[in-house]
Amino acid sequence: MTKRSIGIVGAAVVIAGGIALGLVGYDFLTHGDHAPWWQAVPDVAIAWTFLGAGLIAWWRRPSTQIGPLLLLVGLALLVRKLEYTDNSALFTIGFAVSGLYAAVFAHVVFAYPSGHVRDRLERWFVVAAYVLALLPVAVLLAFDPRRSCLFTCSRADRARPDSLISVTGDQTVYGVFHVAQHIGAYGVAGALFVVLIVRRLYRSSPRARRRVGLLMVAGLAAGMRSVTEAVYSFGPRSDVEGLTLFSIQGAVQIALPIVLLVVLLHERLARANVADLVRDLAGTPPAEVAAPVGKALGDPSLEVAFWMPARRGYVDAEGLPYELPGPGSARAVTALAHGGEPVAALVHDPALLEDPRLLESVGAAAQLSLENARLHAELQAQLLKVRESRTRIVAAADTERARIERDLHDGAQQRLVALALELRLAEHGGAPTDPDTKILLRSAVDSLQLAVEELRELAHGVYPSLLTQSGLRAALDDLAGRTRGPVVVVDAPSERLAPEVEATAYFVACEALANAVKHSGARLVEITAAVDGPNLLVTVLDDGAGGADPGGDGLHGLADRVEARGGRFWVDSPAGRGTRITTEIPCAS
Amino acid sequence: MRVVIADDSALLREGVAKLLEADGLEVVGRAIDGDDLLLKARSYKPDVAIIDIRMPPSQTDEGVRAAEQINAELPDIAILILSQVIDVGFALRFFSERPEGFGYLLKDRVLDVDDFLDAVKRVARGGTAVDPAVVSQLLGRSRPDDALAALTGREREILGLMAEGHSNQGIGRKLFLSPKTVETHVHAIFRKLGLEASEDYNRRVLAVLTYLGGA
Numbered sequence: 001m002t003k004r005s006i007g008i009v010g011a012a013v014v015i016a017g018g019i020a021l022g023l024v025g026y027d028f029l030t031h032g033d034h035a036p037w038w039q040a041v042p043d044v045a046i047a048w049t050f051l052g053a054g055l056i057a058w059w060r061r062p063s064t065q066i067g068p069l070l071l072l073v074g075l076a077l078l079v080r081k082l083e084y085t086d087n088s089a090l091f092t093i094g095f096a097v098s099g100l101y102a103a104v105f106a107h108v109v110f111a112y113p114s115g116h117v118r119d120r121l122e123r124w125f126v127v128a129a130y131v132l133a134l135l136p137v138a139v140l141l142a143f144d145p146r147r148s149c150l151f152t153c154s155r156a157d158r159a160r161p162d163s164l165i166s167v168t169g170d171q172t173v174y175g176v177f178h179v180a181q182h183i184g185a186y187g188v189a190g191a192l193f194v195v196l197i198v199r200r201l202y203r204s205s206p207r208a209r210r211r212v213g214l215l216m217v218a219g220l221a222a223g224m225r226s227v228t229e230a231v232y233s234f235g236p237r238s239d240v241e242g243l244t245l246f247s248i249q250g251a252v253q254i255a256l257p258i259v260l261l262v263v264l265l266h267e268r269l270a271r272a273n274v275a276d277l278v279r280d281l282a283g284t285p286p287a288e289v290a291a292p293v294g295k296a297l298g299d300p301s302l303e304v305a306f307w308m309p310a311r312r313g314y315v316d317a318e319g320l321p322y323e324l325p326g327p328g329s330a331r332a333v334t335a336l337a338h339g340g341e342p343v344a345a346l347v348h349d350p351a352l353l354e355d356p357r358l359l360e361s362v363g364a365a366a367q368l369s370l371e372n373a374r375l376h377a378e379l380q381a382q383l384l385k386v387r388e389s390r391t392r393i394v395a396a397a398d399t400e401r402a403r404i405e406r407d408l409h410d411g412a413q414q415r416l417v418a419l420a421l422e423l424r425l426a427e428h429g430g431a432p433t434d435p436d437t438k439i440l441l442r443s444a445v446d447s448l449q450l451a452v453e454e455l456r457e458l459a460h461g462v463y464p465s466l467l468t469q470s471g472l473r474a475a476l477d478d479l480a481g482r483t484r485g486p487v488v489v490v491d492a493p494s495e496r497l498a499p500e501v502e503a504t505a506y507f508v509a510c511e512a513l514a515n516a517v518k519h520s521g522a523r524l525v526e527i528t529a530a531v532d533g534p535n536l537l538v539t540v541l542d543d544g545a546g547g548a549d550p551g552g553d554g555l556h557g558l559a560d561r562v563e564a565r566g567g568r569f570w571v572d573s574p575a576g577r578g579t580r581i582t583t584e585i586p587c588a589s
Numbered sequence: 590m591r592v593v594i595a596d597d598s599a600l601l602r603e604g605v606a607k608l609l610e611a612d613g614l615e616v617v618g619r620a621i622d623g624d625d626l627l628l629k630a631r632s633y634k635p636d637v638a639i640i641d642i643r644m645p646p647s648q649t650d651e652g653v654r655a656a657e658q659i660n661a662e663l664p665d666i667a668i669l670i671l672s673q674v675i676d677v678g679f680a681l682r683f684f685s686e687r688p689e690g691f692g693y694l695l696k697d698r699v700l701d702v703d704d705f706l707d708a709v710k711r712v713a714r715g716g717t718a719v720d721p722a723v724v725s726q727l728l729g730r731s732r733p734d735d736a737l738a739a740l741t742g743r744e745r746e747i748l749g750l751m752a753e754g755h756s757n758q759g760i761g762r763k764l765f766l767s768p769k770t771v772e773t774h775v776h777a778i779f780r781k782l783g784l785e786a787s788e789d790y791n792r793r794v795l796a797v798l799t800y801l802g803g804a
Contacts, residue, residue, distance in 0.1 A: 406648065413673050417696045418600030424700055425607055445700055452697045456673060465643075465674050469650050474678035481677060481726035 011055055014071065018051045018078065025081025034084045042250045043081070049257035050074030065115035069108045070257070076101035085161070092141060092164040099133035099185055102226065105256070106193055109219040110200075112212055118354075125189075125196055132189055136181035143177070145169035182230050190226030197223065205330075208351030218259045221252045273298075274358075274365050281369040286376035287317040289369050296362050299349045304370070306377040307342040314345060317373065319380030336363045336370060344370045387566070394564040398463070398503045405463040413455050420448035464506070471495075472502045476509060476527055483513060486522045486542070492529035497536060501587040504565050505529055505538045511558045512540035512581045520544020520579060534588035535567070540581045547575035555581070590713055593618040593633060595626035595652065596641040596671070605639065605671075605699055612706050623651035630659050630666055637690075637713035642672040642679075653679050660687060667712045671696055675723050684717075688797070692718030692754070708754070717754040717797070724752050739781045747774045752797045 022044040029040040051074035058067025080101065082094030106129045110122040117123045144163035197219050201209060225248060277296035284292055294302030305314035305322040314322040324345055325331040332350035336343050352359055363370075427441040459465075467475040473492045480488035496502070509527050516522045522544030529538045548555060550571040562569045562583045573579040592614055596602045606616045618629035622644045630638055638659060642652035653676070656668050660683070667690030668683075680693045692712040698720060699705045708718035740748065750760045757771045764771070775796075782796055 409643065409673055410648065413696075414598045414601060417673075417699070418598060418604055420697070420700050421601065421604035421608070424702060425604065425611075428611065428702065449697050449700050456695075460674075465649075466676055466678075469642075469653075469674075470676055470678050474676065478675070478677055478726065 007059070011059070014051065014055060018048060018074065021075075021078040021081070022048055025078055025084075028081055028084040032084045032086070039250075042254060044078075046250075046253045046257070047074045047077035047081075049254065050077060053257040066108060066112060069104055069111065069115070073101050073104045073108065074257075076104060083160075088161045088164045091161045095141060095163070096134070096137055099137060099181075100130075102185070102189075102222075103129035103133035105222065106189075106219075109197070109215060112215055119200075122196055122200070125192060129189055129193075132181075132185045136177050136185065139177045140174060140181070141165050142167045143170040143173040145171040145174050186226045187230030190223045190230065193223035193226070194220055205349045205351045208349070208354070214259045214262060218252065218256050222256065225252055274361050277362060278365050281366060284369070286369070286373040287380075289366070289373040290317070293346065293362060293366050293370075294348075296365075297346075297348065297352055297358065299352060301349060303347040304373070305345045305347060306370075306374040307344060308378060308381060309341070310378075311381075315377050315381050317377050317380070319377050319382070319384045334359050334363070336367070338367060338371060343367070343374055387564075390560075390564045391566070394561060395500060398500065401463040402468060405459045405465060408455060408459040408462070409465065413452060413459065416448055416452050416455065420445050420452070423448070467502055467506050468499070472497060472505055472529060475502070475506050476529070479506070479510060479513065480527070483517065483525075485517050486525045488513065489524070489526045492527070493531055497531075497587055500565065501536055501585055504561060504567070504585050505536055505583075507561060508538050508558055508581075508583050508585075509540055511554055511561075515548065515554045516540070516542040516544055516579065519548065520546070522578070531587065532584075534586055536585045536587040538583045538585065541578065543578045545575070546573045546577050546579050548573035548579045548581075558583075590614045590637070590710065591617045591633065591635040592709070592713075593620060593626065593629050593635040593638045595620035595623070595629075595638065595644065595655065597621050597644045598641075601641075601696070608699065608702060608706070609709065614706075614709070622646070623655035626652075626655045627658055630663060634663065635666060637667040637669055637709060639669045639671050639709070641696075642670060642674065642676065650679075656683070667691070667715065669694065669709060669712045669718065671699070675720070675726060677723060677726055680719070680723055684797075688717060689715045690717075693723055694718060694720045695722055711754055717752075719753050721753060724749055737782075740778060744774055744778050744781070747771065748778055748796060751775070 025047075026040050026044050029035045029043065030037055035043065050070055054067050054070030054072075054074055056067075057070055060067075076097050080094050080098040082090040083098055085091055085094070103126070107117070107126045110117045110119070110126055117126055141163040142165060144166040146160070146162055146166075146169070197216050201213070201216050204212070228248075273296040277292055280292035280295070281289065290302055290304040293304060294300050303316075305316060305324060307313075308315050311321075314324055316322045324333050325347060330350070331347050332353050334346045334348065334352075336346065346359070346363070423441050423445050427438055427445065464475050464478065466478050471494070473490075473494045476490045476492050480490045497505075509529070513525055513527065516525050520542055522542035525540065525542045527538075527540050529536060531537075548571060550556075550559075550573075555571060558581070559569045562585060565585055567583055567585040569584075570582045571579070572582070592609055594602050594605055594609075594616060596605070602619050602621075606619065609616055617633040617635055620626035620629050626638065626640065629635075638656075640652045640656055642650060644651040652670065652672065656670065659666055659668060664687070669692040670680075671694055673696050675695065683691055683693075690712055692708055694705070694708060698708075712718050737745065737748075746764070747760055750763060755763065757768055757775065760766070761768045761771045766774075778796055
């Protein structure tokens with residue numbers, strides 16, 4: 001027989017047995033005059049609902065124990081109806097398992113949805129619930145005093161058959177355990193159940209709370225009902241109170257399996273999301289792959305980190321290094337691998353760990369997209385590296401320029417001036433000198449003076465010391481002053497900016513101005529620099545011929561320089577209507 | 590006439606000192622950086638301090654800061670900046686704060702010995718001396734709403750020489766004009782710049798400041 005046919009036969013047996021037990025139980029309840037039909041019908045219906053929910057759960061989620069557990073609840077509810085028979089054997093069986101359903105139910109609540117009770121306290125509670133459900137009734141059966149208490153026993157005890165396993169009739173032990181069962185099983189355990197559920201709800205992540213919230217509320221109601229039962233079992237209750245209690249009990253018990261079915265259905269929807277995920281991923285850019293994956297898993301906070309084999313670490317979609325949360329953090333990590341090589345890691349709500357199959361199927365569905373996104377992230381990381389190195393190269397070049405300028409100024413220029421001065425002093429010197437020597441000295445000084453001037457211009461062209469000394473405004477004013485040809489108007493902030501921003505802005509203006517002077521025949525050039533939010537906007541506008549080629553040498557170098565600083569660059573140069581060069585240099589400090 | 594020289598280059602410091610001493614000026618102190626200069630200016634109270642801009646420790650604007658300190662503390666000491674670089678912004682700022690007894694020359698100007706000595710003495714006596722290179726850079730600066738636009742070429746030329754610190758006689762000699770003609774031009778300049786006749790000296794300074802773009 002195949003696994004499938006075993007399942008079908010098993011299900012058929014459960015259904016047939018369940019129906020039979022339910023009908024028998026109904027018969028016992030109504031004919032023994034234990035309950036009117038309108039109480040007996042919902043009683044049986046509740047048990048059948050649990051059986052149905054259990055079957056669906058077992059069929060849909062064979063990997064978890066939730067299905068069998070739910071079946072067990074239904075079965076326990078049906079078997080306990082045997083208690084209401086005249087037959088001693090059936091009574092003993094029914095009485096023995098009369099509390100079992102409650103313990104199994106507590107087990108389901110805490111084991112949902114994985115089938116395992118993870119929390120230690122909750123595990124202890126479930127074990128205790130089983131003990132409380134089975135031990136006191138076993139003692140009651142063993143010490144059943146009915147045969148010897150025809151007159152002293154309670155009316156209820158007198159109306160039922162004997163325990164089959166009665167060892168000795170002992171009314172004291174019986175009475176003590178009877179009370180203990182009510183206080184312990186219904187009162188204390190019920191109250192503790194409520195406390196544990198509140199604790200669980202309080203500690204859950206929002207997603208987990210959404211998933212098991214309904215179940216927990218139902219459990220809460222069951223627990224509170226149990227406590228109420230314990231309270232009422234020690235006092236007289238009126239018919240109205242009895243009816244109210246029954247209605248609440250009935251409503252809650254009917255609600256439980258329905259709630260479970262709703263939650264199960266919700267889980268099935270999550271499965272259906274996997275199908276949607278495949279479709280969503282098809283239209284998602286690689287960098288945004290986290291959103292549909294998070295949606296499919298019902299965790300909008302989900303993040304995806306990508307494995308970079310080269311650096312043995314993870315990066316985010318932008319290629320920036322990503323540190324996975326360590327143990328003990330509020331986030332859980334699921335690593336996804338393909339062919340033994342890590343691909344990506346999902347960083348998500350730990351509640352998702354309770355549903356490893358969902359994670360697994362989402363991971364499998366998204367695998368291709370994740371691999372693709374990983375390559376994209378790798379590319380981003382490399383691009384980032386290249387950009388950084390370009391920035392470093394430009395920065396190094398600027399530093400070098402500034403150093404050369406300083407060396408020229410402090411070294412060669414100073415020395416030449418000093419040398420010329422000495423020659424001049426020699427020329428003016430007191431001792432009468434040969435006229436030819438005097439002429440020679442004078443011409444040497446003149447040459448030196450020329451050399452000093454040229455050197456000064458050269459040094460200034462390499463790196464204007466004013467930029468370091470007095471900032472962008474002063475350097476641009478100076479640049480305007482040195483320009484021959486067009487009138488240059490400068491509008492720039494007087495306050496200091498970061499040195500590399502000032503240098504970039506200055507050289508951009510310098511290059512653009514040189515272009516305007518050389519090629520456009522402009523008569524007026526406006527240089528504007530202004531801080532605009534996180535950027536410094538530098539605009540160079542001329543009234544020249546226009547038609548500048550953005551791919552040309554000068555403009556190309558300019559674009560390189562700006563982009564190396566993470567900035568942007570536009571050229572607007574319609575023929576005959578001037579040129580506007582706009583650059584945006586990040587300057588947020 | 591007592592002078593303090595501040596320059597970190599010993600060759601230049603001594604060279605300039607020799608020049609000045611040969612002309613009969615008294616070099617009372619030689620400073621190698623800004624702090625040294627302040628110390629010597631306070632101690633010797635010279636008539637004029639000749640200051641290099643870039644000096645240790647940072648080699649950026651020690652001279653500028655020392656000059657500003659002297660201006661605030663010892664305003665009687667005239668200041669002559671002698672530098673390799675032209676910082677127009679600084680020159681304008683200083684000029685508008687205290688136009689008397691201030692000069693700004695490029696270092697190689699010392700090679701034109703007579704002009705240099707002339708400038709030192711002029712500044713020490715409360716006059717001005719601005720390097721032609723500085724002036725020409727100021728000329729290049731464009732001012733859209735320019736009061737100077739109304740001036741003729743000759744008037745601009747004369748105003749430029751005024752800015753360099755020359756007297757009417759000096760300008761006349763340079764341009765081969767009679768002092769009378771120069772004076773006529775100067776009055777035309779005052780009128781065009783909207784400078785009412787009050788104290789002649791102030792009008793001259795104001796005109797130069799307008800010219801330098803600092804007024």
